[in-house]
Amino acid sequence: MTKQEPRRLEVDRQELETILERTRAGAxxxxxxxxxxxxxxxxxxxxxxxxxxxTSIDRLRRLLFGPSTExxxxxxxxxxxxxxxxxxxxxxxxxxxxxxxGVAAYHGAEQVKVAHQSLKHGDRCPACDQGxxxxxxxxxxxxRVRGMAPLSATVYELDRLRCNACGGxxxxxxxxxxxxxxxxxTAAAMTGxxxxxxxxxxxxxxxxxxxxxxxxxxxxxxxxVAKASGPLGPAHDEHIRxxxxxxxxYNDDTxxxxxxxxxxxxxxxxxxxTGIFTSGIVSTGDGHKVALFFTGxxxxxxxxxxxxxxxxxxxxxxxxxxxxxxxxxxxEFDTIVANCLAHGRRxxxxxxxxxPEECRHVLETLRDVYRNDAVARDQSMSAAERLAFHQxxxxxLMDGLETWFREQIxxxxxxxxxxxxxxxxxxxxxxxxxTLFLRKAGAPLDNTICERALxxxxxxxxxxxxxxxxxxxRVGDLFMTLIHTAELNHVNPFDYLVTLLRHPxxxxxxxxxxxxxxxxxxxxxxxxxxxxPG
Numbered sequence: 001m002t003k004q005e006p007r008r009l010e011v012d013r014q015e016l017e018t019i020l021e022r023t024r025a026g027a028x029x030x031x032x033x034x035x036x037x038x039x040x041x042x043x044x045x046x047x048x049x050x051x052x053x054x055t056s057i058d059r060l061r062r063l064l065f066g067p068s069t070e071x072x073x074x075x076x077x078x079x080x081x082x083x084x085x086x087x088x089x090x091x092x093x094x095x096x097x098x099x100x101x102g103v104a105a106y107h108g109a110e111q112v113k114v115a116h117q118s119l120k121h122g123d124r125c126p127a128c129d130q131g132x133x134x135x136x137x138x139x140x141x142x143x144r145v146r147g148m149a150p151l152s153a154t155v156y157e158l159d160r161l162r163c164n165a166c167g168g169x170x171x172x173x174x175x176x177x178x179x180x181x182x183x184x185x186t187a188a189a190m191t192g193x194x195x196x197x198x199x200x201x202x203x204x205x206x207x208x209x210x211x212x213x214x215x216x217x218x219x220x221x222x223x224x225v226a227k228a229s230g231p232l233g234p235a236h237d238e239h240i241r242x243x244x245x246x247x248x249x250y251n252d253d254t255x256x257x258x259x260x261x262x263x264x265x266x267x268x269x270x271x272x273x274t275g276i277f278t279s280g281i282v283s284t285g286d287g288h289k290v291a292l293f294f295t296g297x298x299x300x301x302x303x304x305x306x307x308x309x310x311x312x313x314x315x316x317x318x319x320x321x322x323x324x325x326x327x328x329x330x331x332e333f334d335t336i337v338a339n340c341l342a343h344g345r346r347x348x349x350x351x352x353x354x355x356p357e358e359c360r361h362v363l364e365t366l367r368d369v370y371r372n373d374a375v376a377r378d379q380s381m382s383a384a385e386r387l388a389f390h391q392x393x394x395x396x397l398m399d400g401l402e403t404w405f406r407e408q409i410x411x412x413x414x415x416x417x418x419x420x421x422x423x424x425x426x427x428x429x430x431x432x433x434x435t436l437f438l439r440k441a442g443a444p445l446d447n448t449i450c451e452r453a454l455x456x457x458x459x460x461x462x463x464x465x466x467x468x469x470x471x472x473x474r475v476g477d478l479f480m481t482l483i484h485t486a487e488l489n490h491v492n493p494f495d496y497l498v499t500l501l502r503h504p505x506x507x508x509x510x511x512x513x514x515x516x517x518x519x520x521x522x523x524x525x526x527x528x529x530x531x532x533p534g
Contacts, residue, residue, distance in 0.1 A: 238512055281294075369398065
């Protein structure tokens with residue numbers, strides 16, 4: 001049933017005071033009654049909104065100035081932390097160390113071996129002149145980080161000779177490996193990574209490169225990445241096919257703008273959808289993860305339908321993790337739906353300031369459930385082992401929480417229309433899907449992995465504001481898919497893009513062999529060698 005909005009009625013304070021004085025003389029007239037009722041209704045609505053939204057102001061303040069996480073101890077304050085310590089629980093201590101990255105973290109750095117200037121393995125010790133020196137397994141290390149332009153350029157000055165008799169011109173050949181194209185594969189990969197990977201708009205990169213003496217206009221940047229999207233197309237299509245075979249698929253969407261698709265005014269009386277969205281889909285299975293992005297008028301569920309159309313028929317229905325919005329499940333496909341427990345938890349975080357004791361009970365119970373999931377992950381439990389562990393450890397916690405929710409509403413301990421009441425109602429309405437992890441092996445607790453993927457879209461929207469055309473959105477989706485999938489599989493996205501661009505023929509022939517998790521092995525077996533740049 002659609003909630004009826006109250007009718008707006010203009011009543012000033014002086015008129016209300018006059019009506020109140022007339023109540024002493026007798027019954028109110030119908031007109032006075034209507035005005036007084038409107039004032040009371042307004043007060044009720046305002047009180048409800050302040051209660052429901054007041055903590056949103058606190059949430060905004062936390063986002064701007066306070067804690068950057070919504071952990072239970074942060075939300076509930078020091079009292080909760082003291083209670084945890086008093087209960088004998090282990091308090092996580094700060095790890096010792098100086099906080100700097102070790103040498104092993106620089107796996108992408110150039111490795112240079114430096115021999116000792118005067119000694120070699122087996123030489124006599126110069127200090128005691130008795131023993132011999134031997135090479136140590138662990139060398140001493142120095143790390144030197146140098147700055148450079150995101151895109152550098154090299155100018156080759158080719159000698160030219162001219163015959164003074166016949167006028168013949170002779171030009172030196174370019175060095176081996178230098179093609180005729182001005183922008184090679186590394187330029188396309190880095191431009192795409194900066195634009196769609198870390199959210200650097202074309203105009204900012206243009207200004208930076210100009211200041212560094214390497215002109216790279218925004219229009220040229222677009223031409224470079226648009227041209228590169230062609231050879232990368234087979235890899236993108238294969239990412240979609242691989243994602244369709246996953247055991248768990250997470251999906252959600254966020255708003256986006258495409259100027260070409262934005263009418264100045266929607267057609268009156270039409271039901272045509274005018275919104276534009278970017279859907280994020282993350283698929284997991286066989287130890288691999290695939291992130292997909294789709295921008296257009298379709299919602300997350302409709303884009304998931306497009307993906308699952310490529311699922312092998314012999315595979316069982318996958319688990320779908322999403323929030324409770326209907327648009328995430330809209331489409332003709334068969335999945336086992338699980339709802340995001342973090343979404344339900346967040347509603348209690350938002351009202352914790354108004355209902356501290358009640359929210360403490362909920363948040364601490366869910367904290368223990370998440371700790372159980374962390375234990376299963378740390379111990380590398382199989383899906384079946386994790387399910388049995390959750391049933392034993394988390395099942396009683398969730399059963400107790402369900403009973404507590406029911407008692408709060410049925411015994412009228414909580415006003416159903418309050419912020420806390422609405423949070424409880426949300427959990428009760430979606431309880432079966434929120435607790436799928438207690439019944440189905442492999443079911444996750446929340447949709448956090450997909451929300452993190454969509455942060456890439458939000459970053460792009462924040463910096464670039466919009467896509468100009470549908471083709472621009474297609475190119476952006478392609479690069480975001482390849483970049484974020486590489487990151488999810490702990491692969492260098494720059495090296496991955498460069499490798500794909502240097503092997504377009506092999507990629508088109510067998511795209512499944514050029515995924516982030518196997519492209520290095522394929523490259524090692526490739527005998528044809530990389531295609532020449534340009």
